[in-house]
Amino acid sequence: MLTYTLRRLLIAIPTLLFISLIIFLLLDLAPGDPMAQMPLTVPPEVKQKMREALGLGEPIHIRYALWLKQFFIIEPMHILDAMFGTNLGGDAQRIISWQTRSPVADIIAQRVPQTLWVVGLAYVVGVAIALPIGIISAYKQYSWFDQIGTFISMIGFSVPTFFTGVVLIIIFAVNLQWFPSIYDTTHKVTGWDSFVFQLRQMAMPVMVLALYNASQISRFMRASMLDNLRQDYVRTARAKGLRERVVVLTHVLRNSMIPVVTVIALGVPTIFGGAIITEQVFKVNGLGQLLITAIHANDLPMVQTLTFIFAILIVLFNLVADILYGILDPRIRYD
Amino acid sequence: MKLMTLLLGAGATLALAPAAMAERGADGHVNVIYSQAPSILNAYLSSGTKDIEAASLVIEPLIRYDETGAMLPWLVEEVPTVENGGVSEDLTTITYKIKPGLKWSDGTDFTAEDVVFTAEYCMHPEGGCAQLAKFEGVDSVTAPDPLTVVVTFVGPKPFPYGPFSGGQSPIIQKAQFADCLGARAPECTDANFMPIGTGGFKVDEFRPNDVITLSANPEYRDAAKPAFATMTFKGGGDAAAAARSVLETGEFDYAWNTQLAPEVLEEMLKGGKGTLVNAFGTLVERIEINMTDPSPNLPEGERSTAMHPHPIFSDIRVRTAMSKAIDRQLLSDIGYGEAGRPTCNLVPAPAMFASTDNTGCIPQDMEGAKALLDEAGWTDTDGDGIRDKDGMKFSIVYQTSVNAVRQDFQAIIKQWWEELGVEVQLKSVDGSVFFGGDPGSPDTFQKFYADVEMYANNFDGTDPESYLAMYTCDKAPKPETQWQGENINRFCDPAYDALVAELGKTGELEKRGEIARKLNDMLTKESMVIIPLVDRGRLSAHANTLGGVVLNTWDSELWNAADWYRIK
Numbered sequence: 069m070l071t072y073t074l075r076r077l078l079i080a081i082p083t084l085l086f087i088s089l090i091i092f093l094l095l096d097l098a099p100g101d102p103m104a105q106m107p108l109t110v111p112p113e114v115k116q117k118m119r120e121a122l123g124l125g126e127p128i129h130i131r132y133a134l135w136l137k138q139f140f141i142i143e144p145m146h147i148l149d150a151m152f153g154t155n156l157g158g159d160a161q162r163i164i165s166w167q168t169r170s171p172v173a174d175i176i177a178q179r180v181p182q183t184l185w186v187v188g189l190a191y192v193v194g195v196a197i198a199l200p201i202g203i204i205s206a207y208k209q210y211s212w213f214d215q216i217g218t219f220i221s222m223i224g225f226s227v228p229t230f231f232t233g234v235v236l237i238i239i240f241a242v243n244l245q246w247f248p249s250i251y252d253t254t255h256k257v258t259g260w261d262s263f264v265f266q267l268r269q270m271a272m273p274v275m276v277l278a279l280y281n282a283s284q285i286s287r288f289m290r291a292s293m294l295d296n297l298r299q300d301y302v303r304t305a306r307a308k309g310l311r312e313r314v315v316v317l318t319h320v321l322r323n324s325m326i327p328v329v330t331v332i333a334l335g336v337p338t339i340f341g342g343a344i345i346t347e348q349v350f351k352v353n354g355l356g357q358l359l360i361t362a363i364h365a366n367d368l369p370m371v372q373t374l375t376f377i378f379a380i381l382i383v384l385f386n387l388v389a390d391i392l393y394g395i396l397d398p399r400i401r402y403d
Numbered sequence: 404m405k406l407m408t409l410l411l412g413a414g415a416t417l418a419l420a421p422a423a424m425a426e427r428g429a430d431g432h433v434n435v436i437y438s439q440a441p442s443i444l445n446a447y448l449s450s451g452t453k454d455i456e457a458a459s460l461v462i463e464p465l466i467r468y469d470e471t472g473a474m475l476p477w478l479v480e481e482v483p484t485v486e487n488g489g490v491s492e493d494l495t496t497i498t499y500k501i502k503p504g505l506k507w508s509d510g511t512d513f514t515a516e517d518v519v520f521t522a523e524y525c526m527h528p529e530g531g532c533a534q535l536a537k538f539e540g541v542d543s544v545t546a547p548d549p550l551t552v553v554v555t556f557v558g559p560k561p562f563p564y565g566p567f568s569g570g571q572s573p574i575i576q577k578a579q580f581a582d583c584l585g586a587r588a589p590e591c592t593d594a595n596f597m598p599i600g601t602g603g604f605k606v607d608e609f610r611p612n613d614v615i616t617l618s619a620n621p622e623y624r625d626a627a628k629p630a631f632a633t634m635t636f637k638g639g640g641d642a643a644a645a646a647r648s649v650l651e652t653g654e655f656d657y658a659w660n661t662q663l664a665p666e667v668l669e670e671m672l673k674g675g676k677g678t679l680v681n682a683f684g685t686l687v688e689r690i691e692i693n694m695t696d697p698s699p700n701l702p703e704g705e706r707s708t709a710m711h712p713h714p715i716f717s718d719i720r721v722r723t724a725m726s727k728a729i730d731r732q733l734l735s736d737i738g739y740g741e742a743g744r745p746t747c748n749l750v751p752a753p754a755m756f757a758s759t760d761n762t763g764c765i766p767q768d769m770e771g772a773k774a775l776l777d778e779a780g781w782t783d784t785d786g787d788g789i790r791d792k793d794g795m796k797f798s799i800v801y802q803t804s805v806n807a808v809r810q811d812f813q814a815i816i817k818q819w820w821e822e823l824g825v826e827v828q829l830k831s832v833d834g835s836v837f838f839g840g841d842p843g844s845p846d847t848f849q850k851f852y853a854d855v856e857m858y859a860n861n862f863d864g865t866d867p868e869s870y871l872a873m874y875t876c877d878k879a880p881k882p883e884t885q886w887q888g889e890n891i892n893r894f895c896d897p898a899y900d901a902l903v904a905e906l907g908k909t910g911e912l913e914k915r916g917e918i919a920r921k922l923n924d925m926l927t928k929e930s931m932v933i934i935p936l937v938d939r940g941r942l943s944a945h946a947n948t949l950g951g952v953v954l955n956t957w958d959s960e961l962w963n964a965a966d967w968y969r970i971k
Contacts, residue, residue, distance in 0.1 A: 101841055103839070112840060112887040113535075114533065118532075121531025121589075168443050168611040169443055169589035174592075237647075249648055252637075253613055254610070348640060364835075
């Protein structure tokens with residue numbers, strides 16, 4: 069298993085380098101201009117000077133090499149510096165966002181908590197709802213519970229979050245005034261009251277995203293349970309006189325979890341990717357909102373860095389999913 | 404007249420005095436929302452309105468403009484003019500007298516050295532300063548004593564107020580930015596995010612593209628202001644959500660640019676928590692006509708250049724007909740509601756420069772337009788519904804940027820023009836490409852590979868000289884200049900150029916107004932090279948409990964945030 073993991077990690081290096089090149093080229097060759105958002109009152113000569121100040125005058129291969137160096141050498145050093153108070157990074161030029169003229173990594177670090185709180189919690193809540201629903205739906209197939217579960221997950225799956233989000237805002241923020249419509253990212257939990265406020269402001273975005281996640285995962289859970297419930301070993305277990313509870317929750321569930329765990333693991337990178345639309349609707353201003361504003365402003369260093377971090381996470385969690393698979397299912401051995 | 408406007412401005416500020424009775428910070432907390440989140444608080448590194456306006460809470464210019472467009476001495480004793488001796492007779496120097504006793508929010512003295520440094524910062528050749536145009540023609544900025552600043556221009560400058568006036572050109576602190584000159588500007592993240600200023604508020608925390616936390620500046624020159632102790636400046640989302648948070652849920656006190664469909668706003672106003680404020684500036688949505696031939700049959704490098712005059716639009720009768728077919732009132736109502744009004748002017752304001760008698764284009768005149776086209780020889784000879792002349796069809800390409808209102812306008816105007824017997828092909832280009840200025844792209848507004856195009860433009864401050872000077876012959880975008888240049892229409896009239904040169908030499912304000920009005924008329928009603936459509940105002944929303952809001956399109960919208968107070 070260890071050699072397998074190491075081998076996969078080594079293969080990941082050229083894969084990621086290739087991905088970084090593709091991302092860099094795609095973004096660079098795409099039409100667009102970081103100065104396009106500027107008012108027309110700014111003369112073209114001034115815009116040209118500003119472009120040069122951003123380093124846009126250099127040829128593409130030099131900018132790519134510089135970015136690689138900054139991403140793989142300078143930024144990790146700064147992360148170490150921040151963690152241990154050392155000074156490895158020194159004065160080296162970091163990856164600078166064109167919009168804010170500040171290091172990209174600092175802004176990302178600032179955004180991660182919001183995204184993890186809201187999107188991550190929604191994922192946890194979604195999984196927590198989805199598993200029981202999936203299990204019961206499969207166990208009592210075609211019962212009223214199954215029908216309602218199917219109906220709700222179809223809604224969660226097919227109605228886009230920008231719609232459910234706005235509907236929730238109009239019902240709970242505008243009409244009932246229970247929850248704030250705008251997320252306060254500066255809020256700090258210091259006591260009971262502020263904790264309640266935090267819960268209130270997270271309620272709507274978490275609900276919207278949890279519904280979406282739950283509907284997806286509950287369908288997988290249900291399908292996987294149904295497959296296993298018809299297996300011979302289930303009949304054997306029942307014939308042995310095991311209690312129904314043990315049959316379903318120990319034997320069937322454990323086996324059904326194998327594909328579901330993979331799906332859940334593969335979904336984790338999307339948490340970091342943020343929920344672009346939901347964050348935008350509720351003004352959570354996490355990583356998703358950061359990415360979309362960077363795209364709008366043609367802030368290439370920010371977009372490159374974010375998309376590449378997502379690529380790393382996806383590659384990494386693919387590996388995690390494969391390893392989990394091997395742990396859950398003793399029949400699968402990679403070595 | 405000038406004194407009059409100054410007095411009016413002063414009167415307007417005095418009218419806000421009730422808040423002055425209060426003590427600083429007595430009104431607690433105020434929430435402001437901008438649907439675009441500020442990225443940086445240094446107006447010299449960004450020309451985004453969101454950044455400049457957020458920064459205006461903290462850093463201030465020497466001179467501000469009030470809501471009528473009149474200049475207010477902000478950090479100086481008076482506005483220098485030729486009459487009071489502040490501007491030299493030969494129009495080459497301007498001398499500012501700084502108000503004594505001004506302090507930065509860190510407690511240090513505000514001196515003329517800071518002003519000198521600000522100019523040095525922006526004029527540094529490697530800095531990529533976004534406001535460099537404000538410093539055009541500046542030879543030197545010196546500080547003979549701590550309260551005097553002298554700006555010397557290379558030649559006579561009839562409008563010498565470019566540097567250090569308005570939200571775009573605030574004074575930054577020398578001590579804070581001393582190591583940030585030129586190429587080092589982006590390295591000063593702390594200074595760019597939390598500039599030390601003289602304004603009503605100081606930055607406590609800045610989260611780029613998200614939220615700014617501010618508190619009252621303890622050193623603010625008026626001991627009773629600002630009435631609010633703290634401010635949260637939230638960014639992000641969209642205009643609808645911002646308007647909703649003020650008008651319906653009441654979570655926020657002020658929302659910037661709540662430009663939404665009129666019926667949507669009406670519905671939100673029923674929430675009863677806030678009101679809308681609007682004001683008009685100089686932003687005009689217009690159709691620009693290409694005076695050169697954009698035909699794709701021409702070789703690259705000759706398309707849309709002065710080598711080939713436009714085969715259809717070179718005739719003024721045709722251009723006038725195109726304008727006559729448009730119902731501007733309808734467009735304004737559909738697209739902008741309260742925040743728009745029809746206009747025939749390129750320079751719709753301030754009053755001194757606006758050509759008031761130019762209103763002939765407002766009523767739609769379809770029959771008149773058809774008659775003009777007939778007269779110009781464009782008739783439908785082959786009965787296919789499209790006019791033609793000498794074997795050429797009246798078929799045009801009409802381009803604009805991607806934007807919901809613009810696409811509505813395109814569809815409506817296309818219908819009117821088709822009624823005239825003109826074949827219209829619509830094209831919409833993503834804004835970042837259209838305004839991107841990439842000389843390699845065929846879709847930029849400068850390259851103008853279309854017959855007509857629509858966008859909006861305005862000018863900074865109150866003086867239209869540089870705006871009108873964009874339409875001189877030499878400013879036409881062409882391959883030799885990498886397609887840079889502001890004379891988008893490739894309009895070329897020696898009489899116009901001569902008049903622009905005269906404006907550049909005239910210092911008297913009355914006379915300047917007269918020339919500017921004439922230039923405006925030459926571009927619009929006398930030649931119809933530019934078809935102005937809608938004078939677009941600014942529409943913002945504020946809570947009913949927020950007092951002191953004066954919407955200002957000539958300066959930052961938050962220009963008087965230090966005067967805001969809570970209505971109890």
